Amino acid sequence: MSKQRTLLRGGTIVSMDPKIGILPKGDLLIAGDRILEVAASIEASDASLVDATNMIVSPGFVDTHRHIWQTQLRTIATDWSLFDYFVQMRSIYSGFYNPDDAFLGNHVGALEALNAGITTVVDHCHIMNSPEHSDEAVRGLQDAGIRGIFCYGLFENPENWATTPTVLKEGWRHDDARRIKQEKLSSDESLLVFGFAPTEVTATDFATGCREIEFARELGAHRISCHVSMGNYDAGVEFVRQIGEAGLMADDLLFVHGSTLTDTELSWMADHGAAISVTPETELQMGMGNPVAVRAAEAGVRTSIGIDIVSNYSGDMQGQMRLLLQAQRGIENARHAGPPREIRFKAKDVLEVSTMGGARALGWESRIGSLTPGKQADIVLTRCDDINMVPCIDPVGALVLNANPSNVDSVYVSGRQVKGGGELMHADWPVIRERVRRSSERIVNGFDSIDRRAIEDAAANLMFTDS
Structure with missing residues (x-):
């Protein structure tokens, strides 16, 4: 059975692999859970195509x-x-x-x-x-x-x-x-x-x-x-x-x-x-x-x-x-x-x-951390057409000093897409959000019911022995 293939086309590739470097415009081919190829241009007619134009493609x-x-x-x-x-x-x-x-x-x-x-x-x-x-x-x-x-x-x-x-x-x-x-x-x-x-x-x-x-x-x-x-x-x-x-x-x-x-x-x-x-x-x-x-x-x-x-x-x-x-x-x-x-x-x-x-x-340098063929396909696509990312003259500077999570368009883990079009793909967030709010309220109410003085005194004796 052939592995599913996905072609990320036309993005700015920040590979973190010194042999590949930065490609101002390039393609990346995913096969199953692996990165198969990174190049200026890749032909893969059997692959699902993802348009990465005006995006930075980088490792997770x-x-x-x-x-x-x-x-x-x-x-x-x-x-x-x-x-x-x-x-x-x-x-x-x-x-x-x-x-x-x-x-x-x-x-x-x-x-x-x-x-x-x-x-x-x-x-x-x-x-x-x-x-x-x-x-x-x-x-x-x-x-x-x-x-x-x-x-x-x-x-x-x-x-x-x-x-x-x-x-x-x-x-x-x-x-x-x-x-x-x-x-x-x-x-x-x-x-x-x-x-x-x-x-x-x-x-x-x-x-x-x-x-x-x-x-x-x-x-x-x-x-x-x-x-x-x-x-x-x-x-x-x-x-x-x-x-x-x-x-x-x-x-x-x-x-x-x-x-x-x-x-x-x-x-x-x-x-x-x-x-x-x-x-x-x-x-x-x-x-x-x-x-x-x-x-x-x-x-x-x-x-x-x-x-x-x-x-x-x-x-x-x-x-x-x-x-x-x-x-x-x-x-x-x-x-x-x-x-x-x-x-x-x-x-x-x-x-x-x-x-x-x-x-x-983590001892996983042969597995993750760069867009190197053979490694796991842990990949992030960051949009460069958002107001805080235009123009993108230096893609590394953009990732470090300009980008935030709202600019992250797509995320892949082991070749599986978990975020696309700026949205998480496998989570019912409105439902989960309300569960989190109820959980938080109960935990905070529990805290408010506690007399904390004895705990604070014990911690102070442990951490501030010279005071």
Whole structure:
């Protein structure tokens, strides 16, 4: 049986493959789930034709860190510090999520990512209030049709019997993580694969962190996602150094944030193939320090970008690229005694980080991240005839500094079209939207019923020991 073929014709192709480069006007042929050919002109009379005139054809973005479940709490964290986030989101709001809320958060969050041209996401998922929550969180991603890694989170949310349908035994999450791997995500070749997220490694004792990393490897986790080096919140811990000295550093480790990683820690990571996911908007808002992306990349570390949370800002890669680019330029410009002669950090550099950089961080550089024949057909078409995109003189600059999700016309994941004509194709959004609103209202009402003083005091004692 022949594979379905689709020809994208006449677009500006930004391939992120150095051998192909940028084609001002070119064609791309999809066969099944793969990119078959990229050229100035392709003849394929048997293929379905898509007119890509006045569009940029580029690889899907790779988001290497997101807590997708928080979709129902959009704007809650607008003015939060990390302390506020820990007290309110992680210690209260999470306890009011029932299994259906976990599905909705993950499903709609994945749809939001796809709508913005993000075709691969790492879900650092710590909404495991019960095995039912785990099942529904996985289903939410699978039903959306996004590529990704579901990192099962061990973090213990507060117990809330109204939202937890099962009586649970001590340490149940370890057994449940094994079940999810075996029953739901057993194949490393599926669109969604199994990963792992330890309990907060800088907030627990080092021995526990080591045991959890070893457990993740026993399960065969594709990536192990760990928050580290978050400025003054975990000053002096140097978890990455400790992991290196303990002989546990490896290329399955995906460290997140890392604003205060030392040069020695970056060397440990580079030498062992470990990766970093920077989340510019969170790090700058919540006092973690300046994004480490350029320092890490220059040290040879596999460097990528994550969105992190939509509870305080938008879930698109375009905004994160823009913020990272300009934040780094600001840092470098401030070092000059006079005006800079040139800008060192280019738009193409941050586009690389959000595509091939993400692919390398996940060990999928031979699978995704560029429009290379033989790779998976994860492709985005961005319109250049919208008012904010005309004229499109520099397509890379347009993608990084001008575009937003409303300009994304079409999205393909593994050759399957999930967005076309500016609309998601497999979601009944009016129905889903009302479910999200009802879910959000109930969760927020639950939060408002809680006396938070004891929780705030406990968190303050943990995070501000010198105050």
